[in-house]
Amino acid sequence: LCTMQENQKNVNACWHKSNICKMSLETIHDPSNLSRLYFDNNVKTWTPYVARESLDVCVCGEDRGRGLIARKDLPAGQCLLVIPPTVAVPVERVCDDAQEDTLEHVAEQVLLQEMQTAIHEKNVAIANSFLVLEGSSGKNVRIPSVECLLGLDETGPLLQEDLTEDDLRQIIRRNAFGPDFWTFSSIVRNLPKRPNRILGLYPLADMMNHSCQPNTVRVFVGEYMVVHTSTTIAAGEEIVSSYVPPTFSYPQ
Helix, strand or coil: CCCCCCCCHHHHCCCCHHHHHHCCHHHCCCCCCCHHHHCCCCCCCCCCEECHHHEEEEECCCCCCEEEEECCCECCCCEEEEECCCEECCHHHHHCCCCCCCHHHHHHHHHHHHHHHHHHCCCHHHHHHHHCCCCCCCCCCCCCCHHHHCCCCCCCCCCCCCCCHHHHHHHHHHHCECCCCCCHHHHHHHCCCCCCCCCEECHHHHCCEECCCCCEEEEEECCEEEEEECCCECCCCEEEECCCCCCCCCCC
């Protein structure tokens, strides 16, 4: 992140260098929540940003399914995404009466209801953003547009209307991003202090496949996901992310 180029105005507008002076890993309650080192988590409104000239959605092979590919050589530290979820769980709906053994189930159920509402109300842009994720990664070879994955494409019909609850739950369990790298149990133990987010779908980011040697790093600022390259990426190389906390050791 520190190598971010000066001309990246979309991100620099939200960059708070003073935070780096004020904070260190020792002062953060959750050391894996690295976003607090760089960003003001109280920011309520951001301007979504996608480096469209830098990435493409494509099929990366039978075993990996769809993924993101670099369209050109990318330097370390380049901002790729600043995106909100297309559908998410409101924190206040699940934290007020949270129990340690039920929070994860309740969060999933609320997200399921939000998805069903989008389908039943024929909110095409939002519904198609997550319906395009349906199916196992190796079999689903539909190449969606970036606008579709961002929940901005209102032009087409609903991709599917007859998915069962189990189908929608599989979309959640394969694709949803949880509360940073907190566990649901740790959230309950730390109440009434609430996390910035609980559970949400970020379909464009879901296109990134996992690697134990990722070339990107993501942080959350409120409900916004911010993704930067963490090393140089050559044109045609797959853009990958780690599905586990970057603070974990390699064996973990």
